[in-house]
Amino acid sequence: MALPLTYIARNLVARRLTTALTAGGMALVVYVFAVMLMLDEGLHQALVQTGAADNALVTRRSSETEIQSAVSRQDAAVIASQPEVALGPDGRRLASGEVVVLISLPRQGSGKPANVVIRGVSPDAFLIRRGVRVVHGRIFRAGSAEILAGAAVARQFAGTALGAHLRFAQREWTVVGELDAHGSAFDSEIWGDAQQLMQAFRRSAYSAVVVKLVAEPRLESLRARLESDPRLTVEARRESEYYEGQSRLLSRFILILGTTISLVFSAGAIIGAMVTMYSAVAKRTAEIGTLRALGFRRREILGAFVGESALLGFVGGAFGLLAASAMQSLSFSTMNFQSFAEISFGFVLSPRIALLSLAFGVLMGLLGGTLPALHAARLDIVASLRKV
Amino acid sequence: MYLPRLILRNALRHRLRTGLTVLGLAIAVLAFGLLRTVVDAWYAGADAASATHLVTRNAISLVFPLPLTHRERIRRVAGVRKVSYSNWFGGVYITERNFFPRFAVDAGTYLDLYPDYLLPAAERKAFLLDRRGAVVGRKLAQTYGWRLGQSIPLRGTIYPGSWEFVLRGIYDGRQPNTDEGIFLFHWDYLNETLRRNAPRRADQVGVFVLDLMHAEDAARVSGEIDALFKSSLAETLTETEKAFQLGFVSMIDTIVLAVQVVSLMVVVIVLFVMANTMGMAAGERLPEYATLKALGFRPGFLALLVLGESVLIALLGGLAGTALTLPAAAAFSAQTGTLFHGFAVSHTTMVLQLLIALGVGVLAGLPPCLRAARISIIAGLASLN
Amino acid sequence: MQEASEVPAVRMQQLRKSYHRGNQEVPVLNGIDLVIEAGAFVALVGPSGSGKSTLLNLIAGLDQPSGGDLEVFGQELSVLSEGALARWRASHVGFIFQFYNLLPVLNALENVELPLLLTGLSRRERREHALAALSMVGLSDRLTHYPSQLSGGQQQRVAIARAVVTDPLLLVADEPTGDLDRASAEEVLAMLEELNEALGKTIIMVTHDNRAAQRARRRIHLDKGELREGADGV
Ligand SMILES: Nc1ncnc2c1ncn2[C@@H]1O[C@H](COP(=O)(O)OP(=O)(O)O)[C@@H](O)[C@H]1O
């Protein structure tokens, strides 16, 4: 029969200050841990949401990003005519030849420059990317110097609001609409007419061609056909996988940095728990002797103290998680090392992260409490009774 | 004197607790130092930048090149001593994980502009004579175990194809923060290949790097160069090399900020641990403090007794943590390879580490110190049982 | 009671106990022979440091003897493993300490209920037993009071309730009145007498208080680890 939870919990309440200080340290560690995981989750969601599984992205072979790639107009026509490409409502194949470049724009507030993706698209782009909608204003008119700013761009960069004029590539561009892409990477882009942008940037080739597949599994046959076509040196990737891949380096960086920091910090918090639990044992030596005299066994004493510090860790973890969950309303933007483009994403708290964070808190408590609990369980009955 | 001896005895009373607290402080101070050094390393490129260097790039963004023909016009601007240029090559060495900067550079001029890259004369000559030659930093060579004369393959990403280079030189950094993780090869080799395979992309330069005769001319020269190409097909943006490097850091400044916030958090965490320890110690010793007061000691004596112990423990932890930072930074730098260059712990960091330890000691000791000074003799003695 | 009258509560032969201080052996009990009948109320008296607590701890199964035989209610204690000894204590011995040793974070009712956690009783039964024990010591109106909110005498009465709640055959008390004023001490002693007479509990009480010792039906003097039997009765 284990000692009741009320006994365990009330001992924590009895030492309010110590409990608060120790749990507070743990809460900060869990906070850092949770925020790091939430950031990574946000990054994944943003980039995974960006690509659709039934879209294929065709780039020049061995380019890592669209920006590095070039696909000529003739090649683009060949790609669009493949039978794996779905037909649009007007009976033409759904393919968008796109030109992707980076321009440097000053950030709102700090005025420091950051790279923003400008994507020249064909009118079919909105049929292919169903998640992207124009929410304010209207779509650009073909053949005009009009652009659409992604929601995150409009938020974070100076002079990108509806109706504003932007100067680049020796032309004046007018923002005629705002894109809403549900937090995906397209929210961090500026879209315009591909033909106009190619002229302005003096590009004769597209960067990439995006096509809507007839059905998801048809990617394989499209890939085989394109790669065996002697006219082409291109590769076809599932759009969703391409964007997933774009997050890999940044994600690895966030996880390595975050995990290292969490581990080092948790060492501090575990030591805090150890100090607390050792002193709890010292203070309650007579109590432990009494419990043993009453017939409780060593393992029940062990259980009570381990339980106490696990509860301490759980409380700390819960508060840390609570603080972290408040971060969900914020967004984070930084340069993606892989594409060199600014990307904005949220802090996303998933049930898995909540569970991991609480478990991390409990684990810290367990690690900090085990040695003191063993010490408590090993106390000699008679000697501890004499310590009244 | 009596007081220091009493402080020391008190600190040693709960050896385990004191030891754990010192350890916790050491870890926190160490973590703080390492995080600061990481941030410093991000700025190392900017710090190492020469005051007499300007960088000219395409005004739209770095992704757009400039025509090589700009070089002559830039060179003729008054105050410019020398012009070199480089292209970011990108590419993959075996797998994507092996990241290090690779530049195609105008070999003849580039090394002259970077005297901090110490290259033996013989190796320099060998490099200049071999069109496929490459020069790398010492740290990079060590990371991949490269030897002179070895051939190094890169898979092109921006510039398609398989590229093969022969290692002709390994440079050492003159300064501790000189980047020893760079891979340089001949721009001419890149350009010849492009002329054959993609003539439209040939004769294009990523950035021009120019050396000024006088650092004071930087603003004037930048303005003149940019005016020169205003309304041309390739407008330029010229800034100091430092500003250029800072531009890179500013693109990830949210991450830098996050690291800075987190390094403050570790201080708060350890403050909690330390405050807990001191609170416990004072709580246990209230009867003793009351006894001392009964014997006629003043509150000030008791305050010093408590504060002294707190500061002593904190400083021990701070010293240990600071001392550990140097070997830890060396190990970290070896682990992360070429990701960070110039990973050196600054003196400011070490001073800050000790100051933080001191601050934590004082702050953590303050509440129990007040409690000890204010305790009533009757209440303190009553808490004996 | 029938069984108890056949088997003595405590039987010891040549019981020895010594402590080690460094590599020096400190003898405390030097070969004690003693039989305590079931249902006895024994006072163990003697000067401070004579080994009274040591002997009591051995009988209660808190400590192991260095030599000799010890049986409590026919059970040889030395054959029990540590865990089994703990369970044996839980079902056979009730403890009363000088400083009450109540758990400060539990209220009176919970403190009394504590040993019942080691039995198979249901939550309701545990509560009933604990309430009964507390009403027996006259503290039905202090159920939710914490030890710090009770006087010394009241705390010791809670401790007595805790000692009897499992209905053990043996009660051991180490200086139960040592920390109490005269009136409270009287109450506690009266309760012990009642437990002995009405419920037939065997009670072994260590005390250096002469008046307390007089309340017992048998007195055993311990001096420098040797036994000396006092006169039975008054
Ligand atoms: N854990 C121990 N280690 C060493 N000596 C002990 C220990 N416990 C008791 N003693 C010694 O045994 C003797 C008897 O102690 P105790 O039984 O507590 O005496 P009493 O209860 O009669 O006052 C004392 O001299 C005491 O110093």
Ligand SMILES: [Mg+2]
């Ligand atoms: Mg005694």
